Amino acid sequence: xxxxxxxxxxEKWRLEVESxxxxxxxxxxxxxxxxxxxxxxxxxxxxxxxxxILLIAAxxxxxxxxxxxxxxxxxxxxxxxxxxxDDLPCMDDSDMRRGRPTCHKKxxxxxxxxxxxxxxxxAFFLLSDSYKSNAKxxxxxxxxxxxxxxxxxxxxxxxxxxxxERSGTMTAENLKFIHDNKxxxxxxxxxxxxxxxxxxxxxxxxxxxxxxxLKIGLAFQVIDDILDATADSETLGKxxxxxxxxxxxxxxxxxxxxxxxxxxxxxxxxAIALCDKIGSNNAFMKALINYMLNRIN
Amino acid sequence: xxxxxxxxxxEKWRLEVESxxxxxxxxxxxxxxxxxxxxxxxxxxxxxxxxxILLIAAxxxxxxxxxxxxxxxxxxxxxxxxxxxDDLPCMDDSDMRRGRPTCHKKxxxxxxxxxxxxxxxxAFFLLSDSYKSNAKxxxxxxxxxxxxxxxxxxxxxxxxxxxxERSGTMTAENLKFIHDNKxxxxxxxxxxxxxxxxxxxxxxxxxxxxxxxLKIGLAFQVIDDILDATADSETLGKxxxxxxxxxxxxxxxxxxxxxxxxxxxxxxxxAIALCDKIGSNNAFMKALINYMLNRIN
Numbered sequence: 001x002x003x004x005x006x007x008x009x010x011e012k013w014r015l016e017v018e019s020x021x022x023x024x025x026x027x028x029x030x031x032x033x034x035x036x037x038x039x040x041x042x043x044x045x046x047x048x049x050x051x052x053i054l055l056i057a058a059x060x061x062x063x064x065x066x067x068x069x070x071x072x073x074x075x076x077x078x079x080x081x082x083x084x085x086d087d088l089p090c091m092d093d094s095d096m097r098r099g100r101p102t103c104h105k106k107x108x109x110x111x112x113x114x115x116x117x118x119x120x121x122x123a124f125f126l127l128s129d130s131y132k133s134n135a136k137x138x139x140x141x142x143x144x145x146x147x148x149x150x151x152x153x154x155x156x157x158x159x160x161x162x163x164x165e166r167s168g169t170m171t172a173e174n175l176k177f178i179h180d181n182k183x184x185x186x187x188x189x190x191x192x193x194x195x196x197x198x199x200x201x202x203x204x205x206x207x208x209x210x211x212x213x214l215k216i217g218l219a220f221q222v223i224d225d226i227l228d229a230t231a232d233s234e235t236l237g238k239x240x241x242x243x244x245x246x247x248x249x250x251x252x253x254x255x256x257x258x259x260x261x262x263x264x265x266x267x268x269x270x271a272i273a274l275c276d277k278i279g280s281n282n283a284f285m286k287a288l289i290n291y292m293l294n295r296i297n
Numbered sequence: 298x299x300x301x302x303x304x305x306x307x308e309k310w311r312l313e314v315e316s317x318x319x320x321x322x323x324x325x326x327x328x329x330x331x332x333x334x335x336x337x338x339x340x341x342x343x344x345x346x347x348x349x350i351l352l353i354a355a356x357x358x359x360x361x362x363x364x365x366x367x368x369x370x371x372x373x374x375x376x377x378x379x380x381x382x383d384d385l386p387c388m389d390d391s392d393m394r395r396g397r398p399t400c401h402k403k404x405x406x407x408x409x410x411x412x413x414x415x416x417x418x419x420a421f422f423l424l425s426d427s428y429k430s431n432a433k434x435x436x437x438x439x440x441x442x443x444x445x446x447x448x449x450x451x452x453x454x455x456x457x458x459x460x461x462e463r464s465g466t467m468t469a470e471n472l473k474f475i476h477d478n479k480x481x482x483x484x485x486x487x488x489x490x491x492x493x494x495x496x497x498x499x500x501x502x503x504x505x506x507x508x509x510x511l512k513i514g515l516a517f518q519v520i521d522d523i524l525d526a527t528a529d530s531e532t533l534g535k536x537x538x539x540x541x542x543x544x545x546x547x548x549x550x551x552x553x554x555x556x557x558x559x560x561x562x563x564x565x566x567x568a569i570a571l572c573d574k575i576g577s578n579n580a581f582m583k584a585l586i587n588y589m590l591n592r593i594n
Contacts, residue, residue: 026448031474032456035448085414090406109387113410114456117382117417118448124421125443128436135432139425142439146422151323151332151415159329159411177328 001283006291009284010053017052017072018044024073024126038107038115039122042080045098050292051075051190054216057288058194058209061279066197070130071141074123075190078149081119082186084112086158098237120149140196148189157182170249183224184217191216195278205278212274219267220292222260225250227297229257236297268293303584307350314349314369315341321370321423335404335412336419339377342395347589348372348487351513354585355491355506358576363494367427368438371420372487375446378416379483381409383455395534417446437493445486454479467546480521481514488513492575502575509571516564517589519557522547524594526554533594565590 001009021043030036052072059068087094087102088109095105104112124142131138148154157178164170164178191213195201225243229252233240243250251260271289275282298306318340327333349369356365384391384399385406392402401409421439428435445451454475461467461475488510492498522540526549530537540547548557568586572579 030449032453032460034460035452035456039448081414085410088410090410110459111456113382113385113387114448114452117378117414118452120414120417121443121446121452122448124439125447128439128443132436132440135436138436139429139432139439142421142425142436143429146418146425149418150422151336151411151419152327155332155411155415155418156329159332159408162407163329163331 001287003287006284006287010288010291013053013056014049016069017049017056017076020069020073021076024070024130025077025122034107034111035114035118038103038111039119041106042084042103042115043076043119045080045100047098049076050220051079051187053288054187054190054213055194057285058191058213058278059197060194061275061282061285062195062198062200062205063279063281064194064197065199066131066134066137068194068197070126071193071197074126074141074145075186075193077119077123077126078145079186081116081123082149082154082158084116084119088112091162137196141193144189144192144196148185153181153185157185165246165248172249172254175249175251175254179218179221180214183221184214187217187220188213198279200279208274208277212271212278215267215271215274216289216292219264219271219289222251222264222267223293223295225252226257226260226264227295231296264293298580298584300584303581303588306581307585307588310350310353311346313366314346314353314373317366317370318373321367321427322374322419331404331408332411332415335400335408336416338403339381339400339412340373340416342377342397344395346373347517348376348484350585351484351487351510352491354582355488355510355575356494357491358572358579358582359492359495359497359502360576360578361491361494362496363428363431363434365491365494367423368490368494371423371438371442372483372490374416374420374423375442376483378413378420379446379451379455381413381416385409385413388459434493438490441486441489441493445482450478450482454482462543462545469546469551472546472548472551476515476518477511480518481511484514484517485510495576497576505571505574509568509575512564512568512571513586513589516561516568516586519548519561519564520590520592522549523554523557523561524592528593561590 025040025043026036028036028040052075055072055075056068084103086092087097088104094102096102103115123145127141128138131141160174161178161182164174188210192206192209195205195209227236228240228243231240255263268289272286275285322337322340323333325333325337349372352369352372353365381400383389384394385401391399393399400412420442424438425435428438457471458475458479461471485507489503489506492502492506524533525537525540528537552560565586569583572582
């Protein structure tokens with residue numbers, strides 16, 4: 001797949017995701033309107049929509065038999081809930097995200113807490129409602145997403161990150177736990193949820209999809225660390241150099257810049273090799289993995 | 298069913314629910330342990346376990362074919378998440394619940410926020426994992442619970458309650474919206490989830506179960522209002538008279554004490570009449586509805 005084809009396909013799917021957000025969330029005027037405005041405000045903050053795109057790409061490898069859009073909005077709802085709660089005063093206390101006031105700066109802390117709760121809940125409602133005509137698929141999607149978001153994965157990684165920051169100690173083993181869970185678990189579920197949308201999905205497919213998703217997720221985190229250390233804030237779209245400023249242990253402090261680049265490249269190569277074991281319509285997925293490896297923001 | 302039989306059956310099921318909480322939540326030592334300690338701390342605070350008992354009673358009416366315990370722990374996890382988040386400083390800012398420090402007083406605000414998030418997530422994981430061998434049942438349970446907990450029901454009712462308290466205005470229509478959604482929606486889902494556990498459950502069963510659940514839920518709220526106005530704090534197990542102190546509109550201010558008692562009795566009679574349309578093994582459910590009507594705390 002040449003770069004222009006890849007770019008066009010990415011953009012086409014990204015726009016479908018953008019328009020699906022409004023379609024699959026309660027309308028802004030739904031009673032009580034303030035909570036629905038807050039939910040949409042945070043969901044429509046833009047971004048690369050990398051998790052939904054990965055989900056579509058994964059479903060496309062096997063030839064999807066179910067519309068991926070409700071699942072895309074579900075995983076983005078879950079991701080957005082985690083950002084809203086991470087930004088709250090008792091967590092990172094962030095005023096800005098993607099150049100706009102954070103949800104609690106715009107709607108107050110109470111509504112932001114509840115908007116996060118509501119998006120988390122909505123993710124599961126959307127999956128169970130949209131795919132109910134094929135309950136096995138619907139339930140598999142709920143299982144993957146609730147497992148990825150659990151106290152042992154997404155939330156567990158967040159907890160260890162906070163504990164390590166407070167204690168000022170971090171080991172390589174802690175760092176791996178945090179990255180596996182805080183970042184890679186949800187990205188892994190994007191891939192497994194995608195393949196579940198096809199009738200052709202087997203237990204073996206799921207196993208390879210899970211392996212592949214984990215490698216993509218870890219590569220994503222290593223690249224994040226590299227960009228924080230090397231990019232300027234303007235290109236990055238957020239303040240760069242924060243890890244070094246906070247003395248945070250990252251893949252860079254552990255393995256150096258070249259070492260980290262090598263790890264990200266190897267993880268990406270492994271992920272690309274797994275594509276062929278999952279499905280033959282995988283040109284976009286391979287291009288996507290390379291795009292994620294070479295991204296500049 | 299005589300009062301002793303009822304009491305013994307209630308207590309037997311309540312103890313089963315208590316021991317299932319530990320069984321169906323991650324163990325306290327699971328990494329990272331602090332979040333799992335916080336989740337269990339709030340789940341093990343005791344109480345009447347009215348939602349799980351209603352769920353078992355509903356499943357028993359048709360003759361359940363699936364173990365109700367995972368669903369009991371799921372609905373109790375969801376209820377507990379809502380209490381933890383309601384108690385947070387940006388919400389009701391409560392220091393005590395059921396005679397013990399609230400989750401954030403014990404574990405700090407950050408961990409309480411995340412423990413609430415984790416219990417909400419766990420509710421859906423537990424349903425999709427425990428009942429996956431019958432995906433139609435599993436997905437129906439997720440659908441009912443996520444709908445009841447949504448931005449238009451549980452969270453929506455909470456939002457309107459907060460908005461009305463802030464504005465100092467409340468109409469009878471607002472009060473009905475709040476009670477229907479903040480209290481009755483989750484109680485309704487206890488009943489519909491219960492009947493879904495039987496292979497004999499039909500669309501008609503679900504319709505009657507939903508009607509019945511709503512009536513039980515509204516009666517529950519009316520009785521809460523009556524107890525707040527008439528019981529002493531010691532019997533109630535929490536501070537009584539708070540509604541009058543805060544000038545809050547309730548069923549008492551709207552309809553008077555006798556009017557409210559009459560409404561609760563009528564709702565309970567309607568609910569009892571619906572039992573026969575759902576399933577014949579309903580002696581416990583009928584006794585439970587009467588018990589809830591005549592409760593003193």
